Amino acid sequence: MPYFIIERNYAEDVPVPLEAAPGLNLINDEEDVRWLYSFLSVDRRRSYCLYEAPSIEAIRAAAVRAGIPADVITEVDGRMMPSGTLAGVV
Incomplete structure (x- = not known):
């Protein structure tokens, strides 16, 4: 399955979704999307996430359902x- 980097931009500090993670993962499962990990910018206004998904459309659908940007x-x-050298994504 393909891998994708997603840049998310926020008007305010990125909400760290510790308690929201199970709900996000449930939505991702339903869209056949797997969140591997994320990086958070120092200003806490952007995140860069590595996902495994069948398509960009699946990532967008999961983001819309979760109410988070996928810029x-x-x-x-x-x-x-x-x-x-070159290595695999994960």
Whole structure:
């Protein structure tokens, strides 16, 4: 299944969804989307999330249902390592 990086932009500090995570994961399961992990910007106004999903449309559907932004979605297929080698996404 393809991997995607999602950039989410917020007008205020990103709400850290500790208690919301089970609900988000349930929505993701229903859309066949898997949230792997996220990075949070220092200003807490952006997050960058790695997802596994069948399509961009599935990610957008999950984000709409969850009420969270999905401003930029980019499919990725590998990582460039400091050694100059390529590795899998996960």
